[in-house]
Amino acid sequence: MILMKDIIREGHPTLRKRSEEVALPLSAEDKALAESLLEYVKNSQDDELAEKYDLRAGVGIAAPQVNQAKRIFALYFDPSTEENMSLIAINPKIVSHSVEKSYLTTGEGCLSVDRAVPGYVPRYARITVKAYNLQGEEFKMRLKGLPAIAFQHELDHLNGIMFFDHINAENPFAEIENATPIE
Numbered sequence: 662m663i664l665m666k667d668i669i670r671e672g673h674p675t676l677r678k679r680s681e682e683v684a685l686p687l688s689a690e691d692k693a694l695a696e697s698l699l700e701y702v703k704n705s706q707d708d709e710l711a712e713k714y715d716l717r718a719g720v721g722i723a724a725p726q727v728n729q730a731k732r733i734f735a736l737y738f739d740p741s742t743e744e745n746m747s748l749i750a751i752n753p754k755i756v757s758h759s760v761e762k763s764y765l766t767t768g769e770g771c772l773s774v775d776r777a778v779p780g781y782v783p784r785y786a787r788i789t790v791k792a793y794n795l796q797g798e799e800f801k802m803r804l805k806g807l808p809a810i811a812f813q814h815e816l817d818h819l820n821g822i823m824f825f826d827h828i829n830a831e832n833p834f835a836e837i838e839n840a841t842p843i844e
């Protein structure tokens with residue numbers, strides 16, 4: 662299982678690389694990597710396991726964060742939540758997006774960033790995405806709200822982008838034009 666010691670931190674060059682597309686059908690190694698990413702996010706949201714293994718809570722994690730520069734990430738929102746999502750995305754792409762933006766009023770954090778970086782992170786409010794699943798089948802999804810924000814945060818990792826790259830340096834909490842805040 663992935664532990665915090667396996668997660669690389671800000672300053673590690675892999676976080677600034679463009680990850681490589683993975684070959685389909687997935688090799689056994691890439692399949693195991695993808696499953697371990699989803700397992701981490703689920704474990705991190707389980708109070709007992711998070712406590713036992715000292716895991717920082719997450720709703721997503723990307724392969725480069727465990728020093729695997731591959732275009733794979735996982736997202737997990739418990740079925741009891743409005744978002745309700747369990748996703749492994751292989752070679753993901755945003756195929757279209759709204760003009761409207763959105764942002765988390767709390768700002769964002771990152772498992773690979775051991776400091777708080779305050780400020781609004783402008784993202785597309787709605788996105789249409791395409792990716793491949795563990796079986797190598799292509800799928801499309803339309804996302805909005807927190808799942809859309811999280812998908813963009815993880816996709817950024819595959820392109821060597823960190824959330825704080827998007828924060829307005831002059832005024833981190835400057836109003837974002839044509840944007841809907843997400844509480």
Ligand SMILES: Cc1nc(NNC(=O)[C@H](CC2CCCC2)CN(O)CO)c(F)c(N2CCN3CCOC[C@@H]3C2)n1
Binds near residue numbers: 717769773812
């Ligand atoms: C929004 C949120 N971000 C948490 N952490 N940061 C992350 O997920 C980073 C990715 C997120 C940062 C902003 C969008 C994507 C990880 N990133 O670095 C991967 O690249 C949370 F932990 C969290 N929740 C709410 C749901 N809760 C359910 C019960 O368990 C606790 C859990 C806490 N919500």
Ligand code: NI
Binds near residue numbers: 770772773818
């Ligand atoms: Ni992150």
